[in-house]
Structure formats: C-alpha cells, structure tokens
Amino acid sequence: MIDYQQYLSKTAIELEPSGIRKFFDLAASMEGVISLGVGEPDFITPWNIREHAIDALQDGFTSYTANAGLLELRQEISRYLTRRFHVDYKPENQVIVTVGASQSLDLAFRAILNPGDEVLIVEPAFVSYTALVTMAGGVPIQIATKAENGFKVTPEQIEEAITERTKAILLCSPNNPTGTALSKGELTEIARVVEKHDLLVVSDEIYAELTYDQDFTSFASIPGMYERTILINGFSKGFAMTGWRLGFLAAPKEMISLMVKIYQYTTMCAPHMLQRGALEALRNSSDHVEKMRQNYWRRRNFTVQSLNKIGLNCHTPGGAFYVFPSIQRTGLTSEAFAQELLEQEKVAVVPGSAFGSSGEGYIRCSYATSIEQLQEAMTRIGRFIDNFNN
Known part of the structure; x- marks a missing residue:
C-alpha cells in the first residue's frame, strides 16, 4: 500500500x-x-455580449491569442480604465487579460513575492487571498477590522502590522464579504502609509461597477500610487459574466513583463472567442x-x-x-x-x-x-x- x-x-x-x-x-x-x-x-x-461570442465562435476565432490577450481587447480595457476610473495604462505592455480575476491575483503574487515576504490582508477577506499568498511563497498577515468601524481598516492598523519583511498590502474595495467601500479620502490616508514604508499595493477592484453611495475610486488614481499598484479587475461581477472566467490586471510594465513570462508556462491565454465577447461588454453594455x-x-x-x-x-x-x-x-x-x-x-x-x-x-x-x-x-x-x- x-x-x-x-x-x-x-x-x-x-x-x-x-x-x-x-x-x-x-x-x-x-x-x-x-x-x-x-x-x-x-x-x-446580456444578450449582446453572448451574441458577440457566438458570432466569434461561428467565424472561427478558436485559435490562441497573444499571451497577454487580444491587443484589441487590451486597448479597449485601457480606454475603459481611463473613461471610468481615470487611470491610464498602455495596452501594449501594461495590461494582461487573464482567466478570471483570481488568476490575476495569482500572477501578481507569483511575480512580486520571494519566500518569506509578508503581505498584509485586511480581514474579513475573500477566502482565496491567504491561500494565493501562501502558494506563492509569501506569508499572509491578517489585519482585523470591526463592525463598529464599518469594517474599515485604519492607517494606524496598517502601521502596526508592518515589519521589515512586509512587501505589499492587499486591498479589496468594495469588499467581499462585508461590502465595505473606502472613500477617496480614506484611500489617500492609506497611500501615505504605503509610500512611507515603500510598499506595493494589490488592489482588487472586481466590484468597482457595484458601488451605491459614492463614486468608486481606483487606488492607482491616488497621487503617487500608480507606480506602486497592481490593479485587479474583470468581467464576472459587474457584467454578470462569472462563468466566462475573464479578468484583467494593469500594472507598471516591469511587473507585467514578468507576469506574462509566468503566464506563458501556465495558461497560455484566455479563450479567444470569449475575449471577443468581452470587447462587446466594454463597448456597448454600460x-x-x-x-x-x-x-x-x-x-x-x-x-x-x-x-x-x-x-x-x-x-x-x-x-x-x-x-x-x-x-x-x-x-x-x-x-x-x-x-x-x-x-x-x-x-x-x-x-x-x-x-x-x-x-x-x-x-x-x-x-x-x-x-x-x-x-x-x-x-x-x-x-x-x-x-x-x-
């Protein structure tokens, strides 16, 4: 046996x-x-998105695409991020189309973490965060938030959790599971701590389209944070495309080039015909x-x-x-x-x-x-x- x-x-x-x-x-x-x-x-x-993917399949778009995804889709993602969230990324070398936002997170952690590097995770937190950091060789460090504060992390809490091994902080706003959304002012306060301690930020913005009481603020749009942020987003939640498994990430080109290298040896690329559907989602589904x-x-x-x-x-x-x-x-x-x-x-x-x-x-x-x-x-x-x- x-x-x-x-x-x-x-x-x-x-x-x-x-x-x-x-x-x-x-x-x-x-x-x-x-x-x-x-x-x-x-x-x-929405039907127009499904129809676009069906047409792509019938038209024979069944081949591989570039590892980073269709350039046409990356261009559309870049325009979308500029139009909706006021952040500018070059589609040629700062955007990757992934198989769901979860893979974006996986690529991000694999690209930035060395064994023993610590990542601060604001809890309660989505179940995969700790696991993904661990599998990439990092050490997840939890920061607990409380209901009486609306489950919002404070700059003081972040300061207290930082050690000499802290590499990055993972933020999710609006948050899963609490639904907590951080304001531009609150994100700006966090940004001061990030800059002071020379940290990176992995910003999970998958719920960016689903905010109710204030406009959404992308962490990368905070002054000084563009160069430090790995922006995670996708089509699952806002566009009702969970089963399509299409996400994307945007970051400085130095990080993106390393993520593309990792992608080459793991998934190759997201499905071609589904990327065609995503084009329609961004162009005509607001x-x-x-x-x-x-x-x-x-x-x-x-x-x-x-x-x-x-x-x-x-x-x-x-x-x-x-x-x-x-x-x-x-x-x-x-x-x-x-x-x-x-x-x-x-x-x-x-x-x-x-x-x-x-x-x-x-x-x-x-x-x-x-x-x-x-x-x-x-x-x-x-x-x-x-x-x-x-």
Whole structure:
C-alpha cells in the first residue's frame, strides 16, 4: 500500500478548504433551499455580449491569442480604465487579460513575492487571498477590522502590522464579504502609509461597477500610487459574466513583463472567442451594467432593513452584493448558525469565519437573487431568530 502523504505538497495539504463551497455544495443537495451563499449575479450575461461570442465562435476565432490577450481587447480595457476610473495604462505592455480575476491575483503574487515576504490582508477577506499568498511563497498577515468601524481598516492598523519583511498590502474595495467601500479620502490616508514604508499595493477592484453611495475610486488614481499598484479587475461581477472566467490586471510594465513570462508556462491565454465577447461588454453594455447596479441597490436596502428589523445588526455596505450581519446575539458560532439555518429553514448563508477569524460572529448573505427570493429568505431567517427569543 502506497503512503501518498510522502509524495504530496505540504503547502497544499495545509490549505484550508473553501468555507463558501462547503455550504454551497451542501445546499445543492437539498430541495427547496434559498441560497444567499455564492457571490454570483443572478442575471444572465446580456444578450449582446453572448451574441458577440457566438458570432466569434461561428467565424472561427478558436485559435490562441497573444499571451497577454487580444491587443484589441487590451486597448479597449485601457480606454475603459481611463473613461471610468481615470487611470491610464498602455495596452501594449501594461495590461494582461487573464482567466478570471483570481488568476490575476495569482500572477501578481507569483511575480512580486520571494519566500518569506509578508503581505498584509485586511480581514474579513475573500477566502482565496491567504491561500494565493501562501502558494506563492509569501506569508499572509491578517489585519482585523470591526463592525463598529464599518469594517474599515485604519492607517494606524496598517502601521502596526508592518515589519521589515512586509512587501505589499492587499486591498479589496468594495469588499467581499462585508461590502465595505473606502472613500477617496480614506484611500489617500492609506497611500501615505504605503509610500512611507515603500510598499506595493494589490488592489482588487472586481466590484468597482457595484458601488451605491459614492463614486468608486481606483487606488492607482491616488497621487503617487500608480507606480506602486497592481490593479485587479474583470468581467464576472459587474457584467454578470462569472462563468466566462475573464479578468484583467494593469500594472507598471516591469511587473507585467514578468507576469506574462509566468503566464506563458501556465495558461497560455484566455479563450479567444470569449475575449471577443468581452470587447462587446466594454463597448456597448454600460446601460445593462447600470440596470443591474440599480437592482442590487434596491435589494441591498431591503435586505439591510429586513435584517435589522429581525434583530441581526447589519451595517449598510457601500458596494458589492453582500451584507455581513452579526449573529452574536444567538450565542451560536457562525458555522453552527449557518448549519442550523440551512437544516431548519433551508436558507444557505456563509459563516463569517470562512473569511478569517475576525469574521466569527457574523454571516455573509448575498443579495444577488430576486427580491421575491430575498423576501422569503428574510421571512425564514426571522422565524429562525424567533426561536432564540422564546
């Protein structure tokens, strides 16, 4: 009998399984479940985008593209970033089209980290961040935020976490799972710390199109930060294109050239026909994006109001499509709460602990589902909470 443990990667063995997928897979095996778990738009990709990809397939665009992606698409991404977020990147050597924003993050960390380099991660945080830093040989250092501060990291917290081995800080605004969106002023304060300590910033801006109470500010647009920022974005959330797996990153050319080298030996390029669809997304889909954003805004307001009425304290998120209410009054751990809610009322949520230790005592609920489903989910959650009042 072969002992496979001796052949397997210790790094891979020690990675924690995704807490999001665990409850999603469990919910998928049950009938009648309302899922507020996986962060995926309930909208179908707009037809004009799908039609463009279909036409590309029929026209025979089935070959490889350049490693960095179609130049035409990189040019369109560059125009989009300038038009929407006031940052200018050269499409020839500062933009890469990737297989999802997750691969953009992977390329970024592989390109900048040496063994032992530390990356500051603001928690609660998306489940893949710590794993990606670890797999690239880095050391993730968590900075815990609190509900009473709207889950916003402060410059003082960042200062306290910096050591001589700190290489970069990873920011996600609007944030997954809390929905917290940082203002231009708050980002500017963080930028002062970044410059003072000569750090890089990996800025995950995948939810840039989904902000509700203030205009989105790209970290790269903050004075002095363009040269220090690796900008991560993509089509999954704002354009309802999750299954397309198309992302992009923009950065100084010195970093991009190294990322392209890594890309050559891993994925080669994103699918050709899907890149053609992405061209249409950037050129002719802003009206669709705005309609979806307005829908999410209405759902956010309903969900926050409903949860607070039920008795689960919930701050109003500034972006994305998540709320992060406290379940501490129940006395249950976040995992026990999610488990019992699923079993008793067939509502799937994600335990806050899946997003780091600072998420304990909270749950993540996605409002990327119909208002009718949200209304029924809130009724079921309310009934579940009533059991703790009697």
